[in-house]
Amino acid sequence: xxxxxxxxxxxxxxxxxxxxxxxxxxxxxxxxxxxxxxxxxxxxxxxxxxxxxxxxxxxxxxxxxxxxxxxxxxxxxxxxx
Amino acid sequence: xxxxxxxxxxxxxxxxxxxxxxxxxxxxxxxxxxxxxxxxxxxxxxxxxxxxxxxxxxxxxxxxxxxxxxxxxxxxxxxxxxxxxxxxxxxxxxxxxxxxxxxxxxxxxxxxxxxxxxxxxxxxxxxxxxxxxxxxx
Numbered sequence: 001x002x003x004x005x006x007x008x009x010x011x012x013x014x015x016x017x018x019x020x021x022x023x024x025x026x027x028x029x030x031x032x033x034x035x036x037x038x039x040x041x042x043x044x045x046x047x048x049x050x051x052x053x054x055x056x057x058x059x060x061x062x063x064x065x066x067x068x069x070x071x072x073x074x075x076x077x078x079x080x081x
Numbered sequence: 082x083x084x085x086x087x088x089x090x091x092x093x094x095x096x097x098x099x100x101x102x103x104x105x106x107x108x109x110x111x112x113x114x115x116x117x118x119x120x121x122x123x124x125x126x127x128x129x130x131x132x133x134x135x136x137x138x139x140x141x142x143x144x145x146x147x148x149x150x151x152x153x154x155x156x157x158x159x160x161x162x163x164x165x166x167x168x169x170x171x172x173x174x175x176x177x178x179x180x181x182x183x184x185x186x187x188x189x190x191x192x193x194x195x196x197x198x199x200x201x202x203x204x205x206x207x208x209x210x211x212x213x214x215x216x217x218x
Contacts, residue, residue: 008132009202010213054200057135073132073200079214080131080160080201081113081172081192 001026001068003033011051011074014043024066030055031062033072050077084140086133086201088163091170100155105177109184111192113172115165119214125206129162129171132200136160139199143191147176150190151183158191160201171203 003024007015015037022036030053038044044051053060054073066072093112101108115127144156155177165171174191178184195201203214 006132008200009130009204013213054132054135057132057138073135075132075200076202076213077215078196078198078200079203080129080136080199081196 001028001066003028003066004069004071005033005037006071006073007037008073008075010047010076011044014047015041015074016043028066029062030060030064030066030072033066034062034074037074044074047076051075052077084144084158085137086131086160086162088161091159091161091173093170093173093175096157096159096173097175099157100175100177102154102177104179105154106179107181107184108175108177109181109188110173110175111188112170113192115167115169115171117167119205122205122207124167125208126167127165127171128204128206128211129160129165130202130204131160131162133162136199136201140195143194143198146194147187147191151178151187153178153183153187156187156191158195160195160199162201 002021004021006019012018052075055064097110140158157175160172176184176188204211205214
């Protein structure tokens with residue numbers, strides 16, 4: 001199934017792109033998508049422990065299941081305000 | 082109602098006006114401005130980025146939480162993205178309530194929660210380079 005991965009701020013800089021579509025097996029979780037992102041962009045490993053995940057614009061855990069056409073976002077520590 | 086992420090200049094008075102009304106005896110407005118230094122380093126400008134649709138969802142959820150905790154009437158939140166110069170308004174929050182105590186408390190809660198939770202990032206541009214801000218004191 002196709003999953004959209006979104007990269008923000010430092011994650012975007014390290015990935016070298018802001019968004020990409022990946023093909024994941026049925027049963028994939030947010031962790032599966034994160035692993036895919038880390039394999040594609042090894043530079044992301046430097047900040048991997050600090051990343052929060054969001055699925056379809058809602059904070060998610062690594063166990064959150066993914067469905068076709070979901071969007072998963074890799075969120076570095078926020079610094080708004 | 083002002084609510085959301087914008088790439089245009091924020092005028093706190095407009096955010097404040099959007100929550101005013103005859104039932105509001107108090108309006109507390111917080112404006113966060115771009116400061117010229119951080120941790121002793123001179124800052125030239127800030128570059129804000131947001132995951133806008135999610136940030137707006139977070140704003141809405143935090144307003145719902147604030148409403149459950151304090152008897153407030155109306156809330157407006159506006160957060161800027163893009164390149165901001167020193168002194169420009171990065172965020173404005175206005176809370177209207179019948180009496181002042183709950184407006185102060187809810188506004189303080191909202192800015193702290195936004196800084197901790199909303200998917201918004203700032204890159205600090207210094208004289209000798211730039212980096213993503215790592216902390217939110």
